Amino acid sequence: MCVGELSKNESYWVVDNSTGEVALPEELDVIQCPNDYSSNGVCTRNNGTSTCECYPGYVSSDCSISRDTIPDLYYMPTNGLCDISQRPCLETPVYGGPFVQSSSLSCKIEHLTASGVxxxxxxxxxxxxEEVICPFPKSRLKRSDISSDEVIKVYNISISNSGTNYSHPLKVAVYDSKCYKCDGPSQCQLKNGTCSINGQCYNYEEQNPSDACQICNPNVTTSDWYLQPSTCTIDNQCYTDGQEKTGSxxxxxxxxxxxxxxxxxxTNSYHQLIVIHINFPLKLDCFYLLKDKI
Structure with a gap:
């Protein structure tokens, strides 16, 4: 039976003959202040209740945890993987402990890139x-500086209770399952029939948003756009050689x-131009444009 339940049962209360006050017996202070607060706190009795306070620098129900304690990290969810096609991957839970609730509780995130950390x-x-949540860094890299591998972002995450002494790290990978298959943070492979270009995933023959004639063609390259031969990109539309402008x-x-x-x-000759004009009546400006090409 817990102390809270005992306090509701009047049969457990005793009377102080010198003051006439009614309170729980002093023996229950042992329960309310477990482990004598590990010699790191005090228990004050007042009006039948006990107030327990930890000394500065100590926390938890029995004051056994120092704020300087370096936590141990146990694991990350989903085997250390976060799939951006399933959720935003803006943050991640981290399991371990003991974690101390304080303004000094902090995350150290190391972004492992091809050029450094x-x-x-x-x-x-x-x-x-036994659980805290750490935010993932917001990308500060220029798009031109991101390699194709940056579709997968790998981080080492450490936790500190004091803000100075950090735990051993756990590794986590943020990836896109559209083009990658991952069995762990360091075990990712590009899927067949996909491209990883400038930090984005594309399927076979998917167009470049900036150039409709450039496509993902993994048979040629998986890390860059493939320009379809004999094509023009005009007004973000793709045309083949000889294809006429609509309406002109x-x-x-x-x-x-x-x-x-x-x-x-x-046109090869003025005669050919006249034949074209007879069969396909041309606007005057178009007629003179073709005439000037003869």
Whole structure:
């Protein structure tokens, strides 16, 4: 039976003959202040209740944990993997302990990149003595500096109760299962038929958002865009050589001259131009454009 239940049962209360006060017996202070507070706290009795306070630098129900205690980390959820196609991956729980609820409780996050280690420190969110939550760093890298491997971001995460002495690290990988299969933070492979380009995943023949004629073609490369031959990208649309501009007989795609703008259609002779004009009546400006190409 816990102390709270005992206090509700009047049969356990005793009367102090010198004062006439009614309270729980002093023997129950042992229960209310377990382990004599590990000699790191005091227990004050007042009006039948006991108030227990830890000395500065100590916490927990029996004052047994020093704020300087370096916690042990046990594990990360889902085998240390976070799939951005399943959740945002803005933060991760970390299990271990003992964790101390204080303003000094902090996370050390080491971003392991091809060019080195980027270290960041953040406040940890205390859940209970065996769980905290750490935020993942927001990407501060320029897109041009990100390699294809950055579709997978690997971090070492350590926890400190004091803000100075950190635990051993646990590794976690943030990845996209659209193009990667991972069995652990250090065991990821690119899936067949996909590309990993500039930190993003693409499926076979998926277009470059910035150039409709560039596609993912893993048969040629998995880390860069493949430019389809004899094509023009005009107004973010892809055209093949000789393809006419919609509504204009005079303009065609000519990739050998300019991939990003229309070219004037060539005619062999003035006679051919007249024949074209008879069969396909041309606007006057188009007629003269073709005439100038003869």
């Amino acid at each position: 980027i270290t960041e420190y953040n406040d940890a969110e205390f859940v209970h003595e 007989f005079c303009h065609v795609c000519s990739s050998d001259k300019n991939r990003n703008s229309w070219d004037i259609k060539a």
